[in-house]
Amino acid sequence: MSAVEPRILKGFRDYLPAEMLPRQEMIEKIERVFQSFGFLPLVTPALEYADILLGKYGEEGDSLLYRFLDNGERDVALRYDLTVPLARVVAQYPELPRPFRRYQIAPVWRAEKPARGRFREFVQCDGDIVGSGDPMADAEIIQLGAAMLEALGVENFTIRANNRKILAGLMEELRVPAGEPEMAVLRTIDKLPKIGPDETRKLLALENRLEEGQINRTFEFLGIQGSPLEILGRLQGFFASPSSPGSGAGAAGVSELRGVFQILEGVGLLPKVAMDLSIARGLNYYTGTIYETFLGDLPGIGSVMSGGRYDGLIGMFAGEQIPAVGISLGVDRLLAGLQELKLVAAGGSPAAVLITVFDAALAAVSARIAQTLRRAGIACELFPQAARLAKQFRYAERTRKRFAVVVGPEEAARGVVQLKDLNSRAQEEIPADQLVERLKIQ
């Protein structure tokens, strides 16, 4: 057989150990926060029947599915996110106690055009509360997100919240039809912080075909400023104005978001949560609270954590409507941010000690030392073949070990080992039975 060129698909990545170690550290901290909030682990398959996924993400989403016929001619697709599989699970197992709070950290697949920072396989990290339509659940999810960032050492961040019903209230007033036209206007509004007001006005006119009066009214809406509770007060006035006599959706959204902010104020989180009427989020399925999260020290990297309420999605599978609200953490982007902020350690070796092997006759002696250290809770690596000591030391340095242990025939006969500190280059001879203690005080 001729050699196959080792290569990876475009848009896919190998995570080598140096990348995995800080990632793993970050994900373990996040998991502990999920657990402290009582979230439970759920795992769903990578492959689903295609009709489970189709029609949930909009036309563009459907076209980005990795979809194929399996060996049994079933129409299947790799999951596109973790939210639709969760909705399927909730509908399929009505025996799950509700409110059901679960988390899942797993890859998803999208056949996007690869670009810098955009991949075809990437890890999503989601938490959701299913079965409560109460603002308490929205507030709990936002607190969860804040607790995660705090656990990761991030202090300077802002969660920018809005509500889809408030936006729907605006759309009602502008008489933009629901469905795709509404979604298209929302996607344009969502771009405002990135592209600025002039460009947004242009898009609203050219792409969304809004008239000048509609565009002005949109900017009047987007211009409402203040603290969250002030903005909500002003919105009440906006939706009660002569041109918009008491919008049902808008008023409902204001009331929901007021409930959320009252709780966030009660737990002292208000300084971290702002209201931002331009937050719209692209996905079709949101119905209430929506939010994005930005790092104050790295505004350029965009939102690192986002989510919202989707009360209609599960009903697409279950006979009944079941409300739900969730959070999704951008693992790659947040990790890049943490690294830039020096909040994760550079990945060294988790084992700080290399046990070298003097020669084949002493293999079992070195293996026994490794066994003793491991049983005492000290992670160590045994060099798995006899080789020149210089080569073994070079390996220890390349893999960032702190210590190397050497036992030659003379040491073995006398029951001692040589312990070499690879930072200071100092070497000391110590009785073999004191090695564990010596390494524990390091």
Added chain:
Amino acid sequence: MSAVEPRILKGFRDYLPAEMLPRQEMIEKIERVFQSFGFLPLVTPALEYADILLGKYGEEGDSLLYRFLDNGERDVALRYDLTVPLARVVAQYPELPRPFRRYQIAPVWRAEKPARGRFREFVQCDGDIVGSGDPMADAEIIQLGAAMLEALGVENFTIRANNRKILAGLMEELRVPAGEPEMAVLRTIDKLPKIGPDETRKLLALENRLEEGQINRTFEFLGIQGSPLEILGRLQGFFASPSSPGSGAGAAGVSELRGVFQILEGVGLLPKVAMDLSIARGLNYYTGTIYETFLGDLPGIGSVMSGGRYDGLIGMFAGEQIPAVGISLGVDRLLAGLQELKLVAAGGSPAAVLITVFDAALAAVSARIAQTLRRAGIACELFPQAARLAKQFRYAERTRKRFAVVVGPEEAARGVVQLKDLNSRAQEEIPADQLVERLKIQ
């Protein structure tokens, strides 16, 4: 849109929280053992170019790949195991320090006919040492496996080892051609412990078309008994017999395995490791040491951990031959075994406390209590909506909480909480600021 029936593909599974919690506990223990041996995490993509995977698992393996043309008409497939992707990675990144020891715990996909205990998506848990052809590496991998079982509380197990070169020595003597005919005979021999000698003789005659002399010689070989070092001594005689004057492969296998057993004897592991000449393993790529692991208390469930040396696989991608040896742990089977042996806890809720919500006006008060507990390191769940207390207690019981905390308007005014012990049904009133301390002594 009409409702889609929530359903899952045949051969695939959802792991609901009750199944995930013990699984997670098991996997965390295994990861800690990998780390204590200095193994590093590696993650590779679910999808690979098909030609990376094809031809590595034999014809049957090729036919079981989930293979399709992606949106860009690339011939791709879901990974079938974690070993071939590792081999690709080692060839693709020659800068990785060697010996390279990595672990990976991740799903793989095989379009098998679903059967009891056989799934189309299942998690593999692999550790490998790449870059050492020394018996020390084989011994290290076997020690790793033993340490995992010990960390999981399993004491009664046997690792049954053999060597492909020893089997190749037998095949040379029987003049069975290398390649598919040899693999077919090995697959038959591998069935001996399951189907017994009579059935094995029949298969060797009918399926493998061996003559009676060949079959008798095979059983002479399989009949060699004793301690590992005794068997190795007798094999030396077998391969030196007149009919087989010094088989190259057989003698090399004996010498390799002797090196492995000498180290295992040195670290006191010999009682746990047996030699078993009928262990052959089905996969094409093994070239040296091979082994399977059986639980003494549950012989019926089959091998829970297996692996071996594959010195030729990486060379299919790299220009050079790079030796490697690995272990693969059967997560599903081992977990079922641990559950049968009562070595894993039944999965309850990781949060032992439910904070109830008296009414909407007290939502922020309950949220604050939850926040205080979590910040003190006590996992708790906040019921995320106002509801009748009876309903909230029922939920607490269904999700196996130990305590429920209740704060009504009167309690809030007096700065106290009611703490209900859901086991004993006892209820006590305690000052809100003493709740953390009270729960910590539980």
